[in-house]
Amino acid sequence: MEKIFRVLECTDHQKVTCATFMLQGEANMWWKTFRKILEAQDPVITWAKFLEALYENFFPESLRERKEVEFLYLTQGSDSVMAYKKKFEELAWFALAHIDTDAKKAKKFLRGLNPQLKGSIVVLKLRSYAEVLERALLLEDSQRGTIQGNSSKVQGKRPIDSQHSRDDRPQRHQRTHYEQTTQTPCRTCGKHHSGQCRQNSDNCYRCGG
Structure with a gap:
């Protein structure tokens, strides 16, 4: 109205x-x-x-003062830049004396940003609220893209199942030992082997030559 x-x-x-x-x-x-x-x-x-x-x-004035204090201590926290901006502008009405110029508004908004964003923007010495907001949004998009890219690389790698490889070896050994112990001992030499016994022959035990 x-x-x-x-x-x-x-x-x-x-x-x-x-x-x-x-x-x-x-x-x-x-x-x-x-x-x-x-x-x-x-x-x-x-x-x-x-x-x-x-x-x-x-x-009442007590509620207005509470909103003013909430604005003065407002930080981005776990919010996105746009969510922080929304809260910032909603509460700004209750603390107009603290942001009566665009430079003060930009400084207050910058002060509440997360350290990783704030550190990259402070060095630019921006004086406009719109410039600080735009730079924060660009940096947030860049960081989000980097995190997503690293996540995709990690997910694309297929770890070696070393435990599975280790487990296979004793199983094969156990099967060989089981097969050996279930064979009937040779009547000529008393040992476990397959095929014809070569104890009394001149042939090679391995190749039969």
């Missing part, structure tokens, strides 16, 4: 009349009672007085 008032260049009286006409429910009941109190103090109710009374009832 204040945007409309600025466009139409409304007077204080017109602002109060139009704003109170739009009140509904609890707010409308409040105004019916409080209007008499204000008129008893001064028949002329200015827009500034109306806003002060409205905020005091529905948005």
